[in-house]
Amino acid sequence: MNQDQAKANLLDLDEAPVGDVLTPTRRPSGFYGGLYLPTDKHELAGQPLETAPPPPHVVLPLTQHAGLPAIPCVKPGQRVLRGQQIAVADGFISANIHATTSGTVIAIDEQPVPHPSGLSAPCITIEADGKDEWCELHPVVGDYHTEDPVRVRQRVREAGIVGLGGAVFPTSTKLTARADINVHTLILNGAECDPQISCDEALMRRYATDIIAGARIVLHILQVNRCIIGIEEDKPESEAALRLAVEEFDDDRFEVVRVPAIYPEGSERQLIQALSGREVPSRGLPLDIGFVCLNVATAAAINTAVTTGRPLTERIVSVCGDAIARPANIIARLGTPVSSLVELCGGYTSDVDRLVVGGAMMGFAVGDDNIPVVKACNSILAMTADQGRSSKDIRPCIRCGECARVCPSRLLPQQLYWHAGSHDLEKLERYNIFDCIECGCCDYVCPSNIRLAQHFRFAKAEIAVQDADRERAALARQRYEDRNRRLADAAQDRAARIAAKKRKAAAAADIHKRRKVITDVMTRVRQKEARRDRTETQ
Amino acid sequence: MKFQVEPAPHIISARPVPQVMREVLYALIPAVVVYTWYFGAGLIVNVAIACAVALASEAAILRLRRRDVRLYLSDYSAVVTAALLAFALPSLTPWYVTVTGTLFAIVFAKHLYGGLGFNPFNPAMAGYVLLLIAFPTEMADLWIAPRGAGDGLSVGQTLAAIFASTPPAAGWDAITSATPLDQVQSDLSRAMTMSEINANPTMHGSIVGAWLWINLAVAAGGIYMLARGIIRWHIPLAVIAGLALMATLFYLADADRNPSPLFHLTTGATMLGAFFIATDPVSAATSLRGRLIYGFGIGVIAYIIRTWAAYPDGIAFAVLIMNVAVPAIDYFTIPKPYGARDD
Ligand code: SF4
Ligand code: SF4
Numbered sequence: 001m002n003q004d005q006a007k008a009n010l011l012d013l014d015e016a017p018v019g020d021v022l023t024p025t026r027r028p029s030g031f032y033g034g035l036y037l038p039t040d041k042h043e044l045a046g047q048p049l050e051t052a053p054p055p056p057h058v059v060l061p062l063t064q065h066a067g068l069p070a071i072p073c074v075k076p077g078q079r080v081l082r083g084q085q086i087a088v089a090d091g092f093i094s095a096n097i098h099a100t101t102s103g104t105v106i107a108i109d110e111q112p113v114p115h116p117s118g119l120s121a122p123c124i125t126i127e128a129d130g131k132d133e134w135c136e137l138h139p140v141v142g143d144y145h146t147e148d149p150v151r152v153r154q155r156v157r158e159a160g161i162v163g164l165g166g167a168v169f170p171t172s173t174k175l176t177a178r179a180d181i182n183v184h185t186l187i188l189n190g191a192e193c194d195p196q197i198s199c200d201e202a203l204m205r206r207y208a209t210d211i212i213a214g215a216r217i218v219l220h221i222l223q224v225n226r227c228i229i230g231i232e233e234d235k236p237e238s239e240a241a242l243r244l245a246v247e248e249f250d251d252d253r254f255e256v257v258r259v260p261a262i263y264p265e266g267s268e269r270q271l272i273q274a275l276s277g278r279e280v281p282s283r284g285l286p287l288d289i290g291f292v293c294l295n296v297a298t299a300a301a302i303n304t305a306v307t308t309g310r311p312l313t314e315r316i317v318s319v320c321g322d323a324i325a326r327p328a329n330i331i332a333r334l335g336t337p338v339s340s341l342v343e344l345c346g347g348y349t350s351d352v353d354r355l356v357v358g359g360a361m362m363g364f365a366v367g368d369d370n371i372p373v374v375k376a377c378n379s380i381l382a383m384t385a386d387q388g389r390s391s392k393d394i395r396p397c398i399r400c401g402e403c404a405r406v407c408p409s410r411l412l413p414q415q416l417y418w419h420a421g422s423h424d425l426e427k428l429e430r431y432n433i434f435d436c437i438e439c440g441c442c443d444y445v446c447p448s449n450i451r452l453a454q455h456f457r458f459a460k461a462e463i464a465v466q467d468a469d470r471e472r473a474a475l476a477r478q479r480y481e482d483r484n485r486r487l488a489d490a491a492q493d494r495a496a497r498i499a500a501k502k503r504k505a506a507a508a509a510d511i512h513k514r515r516k517v518i519t520d521v522m523t524r525v526r527q528k529e530a531r532r533d534r535t536e537t538q
Numbered sequence: 539m540k541f542q543v544e545p546a547p548h549i550i551s552a553r554p555v556p557q558v559m560r561e562v563l564y565a566l567i568p569a570v571v572v573y574t575w576y577f578g579a580g581l582i583v584n585v586a587i588a589c590a591v592a593l594a595s596e597a598a599i600l601r602l603r604r605r606d607v608r609l610y611l612s613d614y615s616a617v618v619t620a621a622l623l624a625f626a627l628p629s630l631t632p633w634y635v636t637v638t639g640t641l642f643a644i645v646f647a648k649h650l651y652g653g654l655g656f657n658p659f660n661p662a663m664a665g666y667v668l669l670l671i672a673f674p675t676e677m678a679d680l681w682i683a684p685r686g687a688g689d690g691l692s693v694g695q696t697l698a699a700i701f702a703s704t705p706p707a708a709g710w711d712a713i714t715s716a717t718p719l720d721q722v723q724s725d726l727s728r729a730m731t732m733s734e735i736n737a738n739p740t741m742h743g744s745i746v747g748a749w750l751w752i753n754l755a756v757a758a759g760g761i762y763m764l765a766r767g768i769i770r771w772h773i774p775l776a777v778i779a780g781l782a783l784m785a786t787l788f789y790l791a792d793a794d795r796n797p798s799p800l801f802h803l804t805t806g807a808t809m810l811g812a813f814f815i816a817t818d819p820v821s822a823a824t825s826l827r828g829r830l831i832y833g834f835g836i837g838v839i840a841y842i843i844r845t846w847a848a849y850p851d852g853i854a855f856a857v858l859i860m861n862v863a864v865p866a867i868d869y870f871t872i873p874k875p876y877g878a879r880d881d
Contacts, residue, residue, distance in 0.1 A: 031876075032876065037549075038551075118543070195549070269876065269877070273876075279876055279877045280876075280877050281877045281878075282875060282876070282877035282878040283877075284877070339539070348539070352539075352541070353541065353542050354541045354542040354543070354544065354548065355539075355541040356546075356548055358546075360546075360547060360548045360549045361546060361547040361548075361549070362546050362547065363546055363548070364545075364546060365541065365542065365543045365544050365545070365546075365548065366541065366543070367540055367541055367543050368539065368540060368541070369539050369541075381548075383548060385542075387549070388542070388544070388548050388549070389544070389547070389548055389549055389550045390544070391544060393554070393609065395554075395555050395609070395610075395613060395654070395655075396653065396654050396655030396656065397655050398555060398558075398615075398654065398655050398819050398820050399655065399819045399820050399822070399824060400558070400819040401770070401819060401824055401825075401826075401829070402552070404824065404825060404826070404873075405770070405826070408876060409875050409876040410873045410874065410875050410876050411873075411875055412824055412825055412872065412873065414824055415824060415868070415872075430872075431872060432872075432875040432878070435875035435876060435877070435878070438546075440546055440547030443547050443550055444547055444549070444550050444551060444552065445550075445551070445552050446550070446552050447552045447553055447554050447555045447557075447558050448554075448555055448655075449550065449552065449554065451545055453545070453546060453547065454545035454546075457545070
């Protein structure tokens with residue numbers, strides 16, 4: 001797509017009346033770069049959803065969301081019920097955590113968690129009592145439409161809902177209005193473009209009504225009258241289900257729009273561009289151009305939270321990949337060990353080689369399956385050696401430019417790679433490394449098998465460290481300079497004081513002298529007078 | 539259970555470098571066939587010599603540089619360089635000329651700059667230009683008349699000419715020492731008009747025809763590469779556009795003093811330059827806009843050299859000159875990233 005086309009497709013969404021510009025059959029313009037990836041996930045998405053039984057223990061990390069870790073509000077030994085809050089959000093960008101089954105808190109300590117670093121993190125461990133008893137729930141009673149939007153949003157916040165597409169940004173924060181921005185459109189992201197993951201597709205096929213109901217709640221919270229649902233064109237069943245649900249509600253604020261199935265369309269920036277022709281500003285948010293973008297699973301979770309009062313305690317996980325005996329989409333409660341989900345799917349085939357949390361393009365490989373399902377966990381992907389890529393036979397970059405052709409951020413990955421290699425952090429910033437969304441498209445096409453995205457992750461971290469160092473250095477320098485100034489000031493003060501004292505002393509001495517002169521003179525005068533008196537009296 | 543830990547993405551679909559290079563070689567096949575049909579077995583002998591020297595010298599240098607000889611030798615890049623260089627040489631080029639050119643291309647132009655991916659100049663063209671300067675007679679005088687315009691040489695005569703510099707027994711008649719581009723340039727410099735030049739036997743229809751067919755065969759290979767996604771359209775199109783634009787302008791201004799655009803596009807190394815030489819990714823510009831500028835520059839400079847400079851075919855020099863300009867082009871054509879466009 002060229003720039004002119006992009007401009008021609010640019011819609012003025014603030015002005016455009018609903019249903020006018022984006023007709024359901026309209027083919028959106030797409031976005032720069034990206035890839036058509038081969039996929040076979042639709043069959044899996046069509047299979048029945050399975051529900052995993054409650055495990056003997058659930059392990060709930062305190063960080064399952066972007067932002068600060070939640071603060072535990074239970075103690076080891078305490079009995080908790082399902083849905084009961086066990087950790088409190090620490091600040092605006094953080095999320096509550098709830099018990100996902102009833103039982104006893106047996107530990108609050110470091111446990112292995114799904115994280116690229118492979119390190120452990122603080123978790124709350126609950127021993128299940130097998131009763132799976134819910135705590136008392138507080139749904140928004142009656143019609144939420146008559147309820148104050150702020151109170152409805154509060155319910156979303158209490159329920160610990162975060163973006164379930166993988167970015168896990170606290171949803172209520174995203175739904176918080178800003179005085180300077182006029183939000184005009186809610187976008188529901190049904191473009192699950194990773195070639196393996198199908199949890200959202202499975203959800204859309206079966207829970208389309210919940211999704212639309214959730215989106216209606218969000219429209220109320222945002223006080224917005226337009227919702228565009230972006231669905232990739234290779235998911236006709238999902239599209240049909242959502243259309244049907246929209247019809248059921250007979251809500252003309254909704255539009256279902258088909259977008260080409262190009263990776264990374266699931267990225268909200270790319271989806272917004274595909275739907276509207278607009279680009280989210282480089283360092284900005286969709287909100288800056290009036291969009292709020294939510295994953296379909298997030299919308300469904302909002303519906304659950306508001307209408308039933310149930311907080312987020314489970315999600316759909318795609319357990320898939322060539323090395324899973326019987327792949328399936330599973331409704332799993334948070335905290336369930338990944339290993340037990342795999343077991344539920346018939347275990348690994350003998351040639352399992354790597355285990356990925358998330359999709360094949362952006363997920364991270366883990367060394368061990370003894371980790372819990374968390375809010376971000378959309379997929380467990382077990383790959384065989386010939387399915388997965390290896391770091392063997394990495395060759396020098398031949399500057400073929402294929403990476404630049406597919407980069408959805410319009411970067412020049414080959415140049416970034418070059419400068420990353422020489423640690424030229426300044427050049428990296430000049431070549432806009434911070435616009436890299438780490439989608440891996442460049443890796444996918446690189447004939448030299450270079451680990452481009454990984455280099456960029458490192459380089460970004462390096463720059464961050466350097467910036468922190470620089471900041472620290474600047475702070476230290478500031479402090480040093482302040483101290484020097486203070487010392488200098490003190491010295492000056494002292495000098496001034498001494499000088500003043502001297503001056504005073506000198507002045508005193510002076511007065512003394514003058515006084516002495518005067519007294520001398522006076523004495524002399526007096527003596528003279530006395531002498532004269534004496535002579536006169538004689 | 540323990541698993542392999544590798545960074546994302548976990549799948550790729552790229553054609554690895556060796557395969558890319560192999561496909562470039564496949565794409566050269568039609569051109570080699572047509573060329574051999576017109577000019578005899580000389581090209582094949584030259585390609586063989588160049589490949590042998592390229593592989594041997596590359597292996598030696600890789601060992602010296604303590605690189606993985608198997609990994610790098612198997613990328614076929616040396617073979618591609620050798621084939622392209624050989625393709626640019628006259629078919630009776632003496633063996634030592636071919637060897638010198640190849641050695642220079644591989645050792646100096648490629649490895650002294652760090653090997654594959656690091657060479658600022660196109661190695662094949664660097665080798666070729668060295669030969670033009672070092673062996674001007676051998677490079678200019680050993681063109682034989684193509685089939686249909688001369689008697690043709692046997693394989694034995696060809697081998698004798700290449701390895702022993704022995705004149706073919708049939709006499710030097712077969713050797714014309716000129717390609718149409720040479721002829722036009724030297725005749726124009728003697729103030730002849732195009733119609734007079736076209737009447738010259740060297741501009742015999744079958745000579746011009748031979749070059750036309752060779753260029754078409756090269757272009758066919760180029761289109762194969764485009765279809766397979768080995769190269770992208772930006773550079774070839776820009777080269778052809780640059781050359782065609784200049785040729786058309788001057789042709790329209792004075793058709794009697796300037797050969798037609800069609801003549802420019804179908805003689806000499808035009809198509810080879812557009813599809814195989816300028817598209818060498820390592821030494822080309824990087825961004826798509828940059829590549830358009832780069833290719834266009836090559837087309838324009840090639841025309842200038844063909845018309846006003848001392849060398850009849852300007853492609854090689856044009857490519858090297860634009861190689862020099864690449865860092866500047868790259869600097870000024872960094873694309874605006876997503877979300878940073880000036881609306
Ligand atoms: S795709 Fe790979 S080899 Fe090609 S330019 Fe990009 S980094 Fe270099
Ligand atoms: S990983 Fe970064 S550089 Fe590579 S294609 Fe994606 S955005 Fe572009």
